[in-house]
Amino acid sequence: MKSIRMTSCCFSLLAVIALSATSEAADKTDVKQPVNQRFSDPASTEVPQFQQHVIPLLGKLGCNGRACHGSFQGKGDFRLSLFGYDFAMDHQQLTDKDAERINLKDAAESLIIQKPLNEIEHEGGKRFEKDSWQHRLLLSWVKAGANGLPKQAPKFERLIVTPDAIQFKKEGETVSLNAIAVWSDGTREDVTPLCRFQTNNEQIATITEEGLVTAAKPGDTHVVAFYDSGVIPVPVIQPVSEQYGEKYPQIAAATEVDKHVVNKLQKLGMVPADKCDDTEFLRRVSLDISGTLPAPHEIESFLKDTSPDKREKKIDELLESPGYAAWWATKLCDFTQNNYDDLVNVSPVRERPSQDWYDWIKKRVANNVGYDKITEGILLATSRENGESFEEFTKNINAIYQDKPGTDITDRDHMPYYWARRDLRNPDDRVLGFAYTFLGIRIQCAQCHKHPFDQWTQNDFKQFRGFFTRVNFGVNPESKDEYAAMVDKLGSEKLRGNQLLRELSKEVKKGNDVPFMEVYVTKARPASKNNKNKKKQNKKGGRNGQTPDTAKLLGAEVVQINELDDPRTALMEWLRREDNPYFAKAFVNRVWASYFNRGIIEPADDLNLANPPSNAPLLDYLSREFIRRDFDMKWLHREITNSDTYQRSWQTNKTNELDEVNFSHYIPHRLPAEVLYDAIHQATASDDAIDSMKNSINDRAIAIAASGVRNRAMRDQQYALTIFGRSTRENNCDCDRSVDPSLLQTMYIKNDNDVYSAINRTNSSWLFQVGQQLGAVQKPNAQKEQMGNRLEKLQEQAKDAKQRVAQLRKQDDKKKLQQAQKRFKELNEQVRRVRQMASKAGNTPAKLQTFEGPISAEKSEEIITNTYLRSLSRYPTEEEIASARKYLGESENKIDGLYDLIWAVINTKEFMLNH
DSSP states (O other): OOEOOOOHHHHHHHHHHHHHHHHHSOTTTEEOOOOHHHHHHETOOOOIIIIIHHHHHHHHHTTTSTTTTTTTSOOBBBBOOTTSSOOHHHHHHHHHHTTOOOOOOOSSHHHHHTTTTTOOOOOOOOOOOOOOOHHHHHHHHHHOOOOOOTTTTTOOEEEEEESSEEESSSOOOEEOOOOOOOTTSEEEEEEEGEEEEEETTTTEEEEOOEEEEEEEEEEEEEEEEEEEEEEEEEEEEEEEOOOOOOGOOOEOOSSHHHHHHHHHHHHHHHOOOOOOOOOHHHHHHHHHHHSSSOHHHHHHHHHHHTTTTHHHHHHHHHTHHHHHHHHHHHHHHHTOOBBBBGGTTTSTTTHHOOOOOOHHHHHHTTOOOOHHHHHHHHHOOOOOOOTTOOOHHHHHHHHTTOOOOOOOGGGSSTHHHHHHHHOOSHHHHHHHHHHIIIIOOOOGGGTTSTTTSOOOHHHEEEHGGGGGTTEEEEEEEEGGGHHHHHHHTOOOOOOOOHHHHHHHHHHHHHHHHOOOOOOHHHHHHHHOHHHHHHHHHHHHTSOOOOOOSOOOOOOOEEGGGOSOOOHHHHHHHHHSSOOSSSSHHHHHHHHHHHHSSSSSSSTTTTOOOOOOOOTHHHHHHHHHHHHHTTTOOHHHHHHHHTTTTTTTTTTTOOOTTSSSSOSSSSEEEEEHHHHHHHHHHHHHHHHHHHHHHHHTTTTTTGGGGOOOOTTTTTTTHHHHHHHOOOOOOOOOSSGOOOOOOHHHHHHHHHHHHHHHHHHHHHTTBHHHHHHHHHTTOOOHHHHHHHHHHHHHHHHHHHHHHHHHHHHHHHOOOOHHHHHHHHHHHHHHHHHHHHHHHHHTOOOOEEEEOOOOOOHHHHHHHHHHHHHHHHSSSOOOOOOHHHHHHHHHOSSSSSSHHHHHHHHHTTSHHHHHHOO
């Protein structure tokens, strides 16, 4: 066990390091003084540089903001690039002769001088005073010829901001930020007056336009400095109690996760909550890992277990459960956006693509295939496997969809439907989808302008788009004749579009082979040497048949993609690199968010420079180890859930009661839609039905393959899952899934017939099970009972025969398969006849009847206890037992009383929350 204590010596050492870093930056003799000093001197002859000084100043003044000339329409026929990234366009707009914004003969008469001074009516009002440094800087630039960006201009390299962290002691304290820009020619300049500043939480810290940070309430946040493409967040901390430094108590840090979390908490003077008890842990971890409530017998067994490593063993057990594979495959389908509605026309067998997508991922989650390998199977997917001809491809896919023995879509290396979606057909959409899914970043802003909180420009977006210009879905041109020949052979040559797909679907069901459209990658087609065509090709990013020669990785190097058979291979290599700043972090952050209801970076899908992690060392550690362990997903789950941080109680103390970002305690949150839906049906189920639900996930909501309003697999659960916020998978945003409460959710739990039916299920409900124990089940007469027994046996035999058929389909023995199919058909016919006979005889299933007799105190407590175990995963308190026993005792019909008890428990906030 490790313990963490921050001593006064440590704080002194940190202060020295911070002071040294500041001095190192400040004492550099080659750092140019800030412009507010240099241009305050009326005698200054310096000529400002367009990129280094003029554009940042316009940004500082708000001229190129979205509310002013940076908007799409501009203001007053004058438009600048938003946040100043397009220097050529900005210079052209400023120096447009027709607009007369620049007067080279009399600089003071220039509109860009007069309007900010409000000498001429200016909608934006006065932006600076006459003879101020801002005035002199712009005036000097105009007088010198208002030059733009030279061809050999140095490139911006980085922004250095000091101090790089701020720790306040009390409200009202101040610290000034200092920013130095470093350029490729070695120039270093203090650009503090040209930086834009923001605070991420003004309740914790405020910041002025000059970079003066003032402490407000205790807590932690970041202040951010912006200059050119430099975006630097600076953490700000003010302890919430006196228990920091040498006063901080000894806190155990059992794991590396805990070490990083406690390191942050000690700076805040925030004492973490105690570890939760066993019942709280078991319910929490079961729901989080497997999307499933623990069964009553599991709870009792776990509580009786006295071994010190029982929590660790339970985590390992859950990671091998069917629920884990089903639930985390659903999570991955959220991120990759498996949406039924976007796949309905990509295959003749319409219902298969979304199910194939889910099954392909689920198999790999169950087998713990590395996350990078799963990504590779999606990112580099084509419909044909390596070396597979069109004839072989169609034969193999038809065999799969005709359920021939030994064929399974999950055995194929690739899952191509990600690229077949109708909302991912053009390169721009692919950039957005890829960045969201695999990088966890929202890059849509850069489609049109510079990202407001990150380094990405429109040029970055266009250059990145090149990786996706050669990916296509449809009839592969190389196999066009073969495709047409198969269609002709089926007599469907005159059909097109949906009509053709419907006809092909019928043929597949008849056992005939049909052609399939494909995801394929075309060969590189070089741009035309004609200058006009080349410009057109560059503008459209490789459309009109031409493809770009190069593409640029986000924040990394340019790749010669015309030399690659598939440009996406360069993307996959980049994702796997240790220096990739997004791929591993995006997944780690999303997994963390699934456990804590918020990411280390929040929102979990918005990794941008101005939205830094609440605990950077923690995210760095998990991401680094995730890569080092070959993207082992189960390792990541174990590392998080075995930590004290995850196992902390939701009950707070005075130091952490307001904490929502530093994981000092567990924050209760509503169960995800699918998990809650299953929990309702599990909590109301009999013991046998609970075991069945845990061992077989086929009918579980957590195993529904795809979202989409037309998804038939969701028909029965559609309303409930919709109102409880199941991911729609329609947008590039994790916010498509919601856990926000609503009145409709309350009404569903209280009044919906779905809940009533779950509680009242014949034969498989907890209510029915107790009714049997009490003798409150109305039995049929002897003849009916005999007929019912016969029907039950036949149904069991038919079930076995069906399983036999399924087994033989995977084997290459047609004779045995035909015999088994014949036997299955015969048994189904017998079941039908016996059911008809039973109906004519007036046979009715067993049902609950009124039970008014007394229930012994022992039996009553047993019923109440089991009701709580199967729903809240804990034993009831003495007060709860007394209250429930009193209600049951006063109920005229004990079955009605028990119904009310079950209904009341699943209507509690405790049931709906993971805590």
